[in-house]
Amino acid sequence: MKIEILAADKTFCKEAVDLFWQTYLEEVYSMPFLPKDEEMKHLIDDSINQLLENGSGVMAFSDQKLVGYMLGWSVNQLFGPVMGVFSPMIGHTAKKEHRRMIYTKMLEYSMKTWVDQGYLSFAVSVLAHDKGLIDEFFVNGYGMRCIDAIRKSERIHVTINGVTIKKASQVDLADIALIHGKHHEYYKYSPIFMPRLAENALADITHWWSQPEHHLWISYQGDQAMGYIRIQPEGETVVSLHSKVMNVTGAYVEQNARSMGVASLLLDEVQRWLMEHGYHLCGVDYESINPAAYRFWNRYFTPYTVSVTRRIDERIIQ
Numbered sequence: 253m254k255i256e257i258l259a260a261d262k263t264f265c266k267e268a269v270d271l272f273w274q275t276y277l278e279e280v281y282s283m284p285f286l287p288k289d290e291e292m293k294h295l296i297d298d299s300i301n302q303l304l305e306n307g308s309g310v311m312a313f314s315d316q317k318l319v320g321y322m323l324g325w326s327v328n329q330l331f332g333p334v335m336g337v338f339s340p341m342i343g344h345t346a347k348k349e350h351r352r353m354i355y356t357k358m359l360e361y362s363m364k365t366w367v368d369q370g371y372l373s374f375a376v377s378v379l380a381h382d383k384g385l386i387d388e389f390f391v392n393g394y395g396m397r398c399i400d401a402i403r404k405s406e407r408i409h410v411t412i413n414g415v416t417i418k419k420a421s422q423v424d425l426a427d428i429a430l431i432h433g434k435h436h437e438y439y440k441y442s443p444i445f446m447p448r449l450a451e452n453a454l455a456d457i458t459h460w461w462s463q464p465e466h467h468l469w470i471s472y473q474g475d476q477a478m479g480y481i482r483i484q485p486e487g488e489t490v491v492s493l494h495s496k497v498m499n500v501t502g503a504y505v506e507q508n509a510r511s512m513g514v515a516s517l518l519l520d521e522v523q524r525w526l527m528e529h530g531y532h533l534c535g536v537d538y539e540s541i542n543p544a545a546y547r548f549w550n551r552y553f554t555p556y557t558v559s560v561t562r563r564i565d566e567r568i569i570q
Contacts, residue, residue: 253350256313257361260323262304264311267318268345269297275345275379282381283556285404285533287494299342299490309339310362312346312354320346322358326371334566336373337366341400341489341557344376352388359392363564372564377489380555394560399546400489401553402497402535405527408520408552412513415478417521420468425461427477428470429454435504444542469521471505471514479505481518483526488537489557498526500536515548 273296280286300323309323322344330336346354363374376394378386418424433453439446460482461468468482480503486492487499500522505514526534536553538545 253314253353255319255354255357257310257357258313259365260304260307260309260311260321262301264318264321265301265304268304268311268321269300271318271320271347272296272300272342272345275348275382278348279379279381279556283402283554286402286556287491287496287533292491292494295490295493296342299340303340303343307343308337308366309343310358310365312358319350320344320354320358322355322362324362324366324374324376327373330373330375331561331563332373334372334563335370336375337371339374339376341377341379341491351382352384355385355388356392367564367569370569372566372569373561374564375559375561377557377559380558386558386560389560392562394562396540396558397561398488398537398559399540399549399555400487400491400535400537400557400559401549401555402491402533403553405523405531405534407523407527408516410513410516410520412517414473415512415514415517416472417517418470418472419521419525420461420470420480422458422461424470425458425468426454427472428480429457431477431480431504431506432457434506435502438504439539439542444539446539467525469518471509471518473509478509479503479514479518481515481522483522483534487535489535491556492535492537494533496530496532497535498531498533500534510544516552519552 280288303323307323307325311318312320324337324339324343327336327338436448436451440448460466466484468480470480471478482502483498484501485498492499503515536549538549540546
């Protein structure tokens, strides 16, 4: 199979959308509850159009037919003080036949172009059940960092004596300001090592809560807050934008309360609310480099993307 790699061309948008849709249906085969209706098709179409209009990348052709593409958004600072490129789940695909070979060529050409332009940090969101493709990225020096996962909205049915859950109003947010601050700082430490900017915890969570369709629940033991969980319509992937999906975008429980099952109790309350309000699916994104999050979310959710990253030694362009 002879492959020609060319700069991405938005005139091939329809072909790109059709090609990705077939790839997405492969993931749906492994996870039948992923949305696959006309709304999902429209979201994918719109996202690929925007990326072709404002991003950059390459396309792969065989016999003048599109067989793959690799596109990404430029990021001013990506995992450090260097410019980077992020390719979301809709930002790349290739025909199932010869997929790894097509990706090998697209990665070689796209990364050369981007590195020549000064981009040194790369992140790619890959559909989780394509183990061969994930292995292709590992072979090319990428490592896992983040996961997007989803579940049907269903009760977990957890009870803990002496622990109650309350859906927060604005006056309740002060109860978790200290916990929210601990959550913010938690990511700085081993083995996560994610730098965090200083913030006013109460102001931050109050601003977040004030946005449309942002909801938050607090767990209490007596009158002492122990943890919280929050949800909103927008997550990290195009799937998260579907109208029947609501997304967990933050959760934290005091370390001395984690063995009690408080996080599961909070998640169960979210599931009850989602079912009552017609949200069929619940999404979440989390760092695979966060062991506690990895264990908890994998217990209740099924990954549908994994994000892999690679950082090029900046001396290569000096």
